[in-house]
Structures are given as structure tokens and as C-alpha cells.
Amino acid sequence: MLEFQKMAGHSKWANIKHRKAAQDKKRAKVWTRIIKEITMAARDNGPDLDSNSALRLAVLNGKGANLAKDTIDRAIKKGSGAEAANLQRHTYEGYGPHGIAIFLDTTTENINRTVANIRSIFSKNNGSLGTNGSLSFIFDTKGVFEITNETIQEIDAEELELELIEGGAQEVEKEEEYISIYTSFEDFGTMQSKLAELGIEAKSTEIQQVPKTTTRLSIDQAMDVLKIVDKFEEDDDIQAVYHNMQLTDELIAQLETE
Secondary structure, eight states: OOOEEEOOHHHHHHHHHHHHHTTSTHHHHHHHHHHHHHHHHHHHHOSOTTTOHHHHHHHHHHHHTTOOHHHHHHHHHHTTSHHHHTOEEEEEEEEOGGGOEEEEEEEESOHHHHHHHHHHHHHHTTOEEOOTTTTTTTEEEEEEEEEEGGGGTTSOHHHHHHHHHHTTEEEEEEOSSEEEEEEEGGGHHHHHHHHHHHTOOOSEEEEEEEESSOBOOOHHHHHHHHHHHHHHHHSTTEEEEEEOBOOOHHHHHHHHTO
16 A cells, blocks of 8 residues: 655655745745746647646646736747747756755756856855766656645545555655655656546646655755755756755754744
8 A cells, every 4th residue: 555654855845945935035936937837838839728738737836836827828928939939948967065966957048058057056066067867876757746735635545545546656745734746757647637536736746856865964064955956946047956865854943943
């Protein structure tokens, strides 16, 4: 049977960012990322939500992040413009301070600028940019579905477990407000269909790089890593930052007091 676990490190970090994003400037960064996702999805497969599953997913993520309807509509319209034609997706891999692996998803209209910025952030923060594929032994590509506990209150726990297994769930992690469901990359679409069948609307639905194992650091060392993570997240070309540092209870407590 599927094991419902206490929230693990990578999900705790995601949820900490949810809480912080609702309170500070990172909300704008989240919106910028989603707007790009919507624009590119509309550009690649058209503006019709019914026939464009990627666009439908991006719009759902926008609604989950409280992105205004007018902003969503403008992003869809922008997808047919010349500016959207220049946007490209690229990934970059490297190592940060204390040997922590870092994987970056980017969307940019200027690759030279993006690479230069990434290289600079690595070099200025005791890290180094590597070659694509160099971290494939550290990260798995997974589907990650985040739902709020209130959306499943009317569903029997055992029945929900069986349904999620049928949808391809490999792991389910629980926190007070959120539940994170992990699937293989191949089962991403299957879980989307299963949640729709159950009438559950996800708060966010993403393809993420999830570390197979994590590295434990001291608080001071961990703060060095979070410093470079913050620098990457401040760059408008970088859509997502993944790392394999273990987020210990002590580190979580430190972050939540800031």
C-alpha cells in the first residue's frame, strides 16, 4: 500500500516558499514564472484551453497562485505575438557551496545573457557550472501535485489511497495545509486525469527535479547554499531551482523565524 509520510525536505521547502511568497516580493517572481508558462503554452499549442492541456495546466497554476484573470488572459494573447516566438526553454546544472547539486530550469529570449548570469552567480558564491546531464544520477524527473487538505475532506482516506495508487502515486507527503503527491514522469498525465475524476483541483501541478538522496549540512553551511539559491531565484530568466540539500528541522525552524 501507499505510505502517507510526514513532509520530506523538498516538499517542506516548496511549502515554505508558498508561505513566504504570500508575504513578500517572491510572489511577483512566482507570477512572472507562471506568466511565462502560460505564454509559451499558448504559443506552442494554441490558445484553446480545451485542446491545449499544457495551457490548461499553466492557467490552473496561475489561479492557484492568485494570478488575476486579466493577467492570465493577456499572457494567453501574448502567446501569439512576436515576443513569445523568441522565448526558449533550457536547463543548467552545477554545484553550489559545500558540494550541493543545483539544477536550474530557465525560460529566456537571450541565452547568452542567461548563461552569463548563471555562470556569474555560481562563481561569486563558491559554485561551478557543469555540463547538462552531469546531475542525472542525483535527480529524478517527477510529477508533483500539491493539493490542500480541505479539498479531500469528503473523501474516505482508504478510498483516496487506492485511487491515488491507481493514478500512479509513488509517494504522498502530508503537512498541516498541503498534501504533495509524487508520480513518475510517465504517470504525470494519468494522475492529472485521476484528480479530475475525483473532482480535486490541485493548488499546483508541476514537473520537478526531485533529489534521490539529500546531503545534510550545518546551519551555517546551509545558509551559504540558500544564499546562492536566492540569487538564482531573483533572476527573471530562471523558472525553478532544485537542489539536494537536506532541509533539517533545525534549518526549517531557522527559516520560519526570519
